Structure formats: structure tokens, C-alpha cells
Amino acid sequence: MRILLSNDDGVHSPGLIALYEGLEGIGDLEVVAPDRDHSGASNxxxxxxxxxxxQHPNGYYSVDGTPTDCVHLAVNGLFEEPFDRVVSGINTHANLGDDIIYSGTVAAATEGRHLGLPAIAVSLVNDGQFHYDTAARVVRMILEAGRPLAxxxxxxxxVNVPDLPWDELKGFRVTRLGHRGRAEGAVPMTCPRGKQRYWIGAAGEDSDAGAGTDFQAVREGYVSITPVHVDMTRHEAMRRLSDWVGELGFGEGHTS
Known part of the structure; x- marks a missing residue:
């Protein structure tokens, strides 16, 4: 098995290093990651x-671009030998619910899938303990599953992993994405030259974190595994939208 590893925290991230070390021996590993932190870069x-x-002394490759750039280059030109799958992470913080819209970690995985490869995004729901080894072990278990997943x-x-020692995990749950509430307000500051600047505010607290959500699973000590589909069409709204558009009066007899 030939596996491409990437992330959005940068090529020197401890989560990426832990992932590489945790997967050694499972197959041929290559690392292509941003040369600096690109959290929030999305796709x-x-x-x-x-x-x-x-290329760095440890064999890792860095790119002065986004997580999506890294995976795109790795799969589409940097290496002659093709990959079998992409693993993105281990992200230093959670990617739960709406986080995935902004996440460079998830974006690296989706770029791999756009290019035809099975892909996993893995994040540590960090509470300051930094149990990256637990998250790496979770990924290895998924990759070594006896039956392939289609x-x-x-x-x-x-995949979101609670920040716990391995023997304190309660298990795995298949989940849906929850939702966060409105983000906190922008934080104003003044730069050394006296100009007004702003920090983007922190993500909102969870607002849909009940039964079946990724938020609930990790809160209760379970690994959350959510299947994510890139098709963003709201299919259940199609009929209502068609009826509404039909009432606009822009019919077959329209002339410009």
C-alpha cells in the first residue's frame, strides 16, 4: 500500500510526525505538506x-502553498509511482460539524478523493494532553481493516479522536455532522504603525450536538467517524425550488 500523508498545520507539525511514525511499516509512506500553517485554507x-x-532531511516534502496544492502536486506530477490512498492530519484541533467547510485538513483529503483516491481526514479533539499517538493508532486500525470500505x-x-490515552477510548461511533452556532465577533487591535487591524473571532459553540452527532461522540469519549460527501446539493429542496421557479413567469413564450 502506498500512502500520501498531508495536513494543514505544516510540514513540521507534531501531529504529522506522529501520524508518519504511527503508520511506519504499513506501506510506502510519502509526506507532502505546506511549508507553514495553513489552517482555515479550505479547498x-x-x-x-x-x-x-x-525536500527536507527527514524525507518529507514541503510546498509553499495550500493543503490542496500539496495533494494535487503529489498525485499529479511530483511522484511517478501512483498512490493508493490519502491520509490528512493529524490536525492539532477538532474538525467537527461546520468546521469542515473551512478545514484545510479536510480539504487535503477531499482533493485526494477528487483525484480518485480513498481518503481520510483525522483530527485530535485537543484538550491540552496531545495524545497524537492515540489518533495515529486509530488511523492504523482503519487502514488495516480486514474488509475494504467502499x-x-x-x-x-x-475522523475526530478524543484527546485520551488509547486505553481510555470507549470505542468508535459512526456519526453525522453537528452544527456550531454563530462565530464570535471579530477582535480589533492596533498594529505598531497605529492602523486598525482585526483577528477573526473564535468558532461558535456547538448548537446541534445531540444524539448521533460527531460532537456528542467525542464528548462521550468515542472516536467519531463521519462519511462526508462533497455533493453540496440540497436534494430535498429541489421540488420546492422547482415549483417556486415555475411561478416566476419565465415560461416558453418568453421573448427578450
């Missing part, structure tokens, strides 16, 4: 300039 591709790739097109697994 951005760099199209305005060429990208620089650097999710269907444009689907990935979003």
Missing part, C-alpha cells in the same frame, strides 16, 4: 504563481 488552489517544492464517489471519512 483553495494557488493559481496566481508557480509553487516551490523542497464509500462511493466523492466521499471521504472525517
Amino acid at each position: 483553495a488552489l494557488t493559481l496566481s504563481r508557480p509553487l516551490t517544492v523542497e 464509500l462511493g464517489p466523492r466521499s471521504i471519512l472525517n
